[in-house]
Amino acid sequence: MNFEYPIGSTPLNQDELVELIPQHITTQEQLNAWEEKNILKAIPWAYKQKNILSTEFIKKLHKNMFNNTWKRAGQFRKSDKNIGIHWSQISMKLKDLCDDVQYQLDHESFSKDEIAIRFHHRLVWIHPFSNGNGRLSRLIADLLVIQQEGERFSWGMHQNLYQESSTRKQYIHALQCADRGDYSKLLVFARS
DSSP, X not given: OBOOOOTTOOOOOHHHHTTBSOTTOOBHHHHHHHHHHHHHHHHHHHHTOSOOSSHHHHHHHHHHHHTTTBTTTTSOOSSOOSSSSOGGGXXXXXXXXXXXXXXXXXXXXXXXXXXXXXXXXXXXXXXXSSSOHHHHHHHHHHHHHHHTTOOOOOHHHHOOTTSOSHHHHXXXXXXXXXXXXXXXXXXXXXXX
């Protein structure tokens, strides 16, 4: 397989690559196209869900997004990556995240957009799965803001953020600013 990873992405190791279901995929472009089709099938299911602030939902969403692509879809990673917390802490940190976001919603700690963006950022930072964390967390942020009667985010005009581009560079830069506590660029990017 010939996979080229854009800046800021998480390379898959050999143990993870053998979990790929379709055997015809040999390039990153083919994998991206296959995953995109899998994700599009999951979106109608996701929009019907009510309780999205739970570890169980996050796992089910990942499974629905990638169940035709990866054998371990919906299962937390079992190794450390170039981003994310230690794999053994994933369940605990996801529960904390969901509880924190529910508190923020209940107490209107931030605007609806900022609560969803902070949720997105922390989910990316936790990085619970071997693959698809950015796409998963953007979809969940969309679901969260819609459930709060807001509008879905545009995420740089729906560019493929998993491919190398100037839009992806803006997105990665905005995430890095959020890592330092400045969410302003990520908020602007999400609505651009």
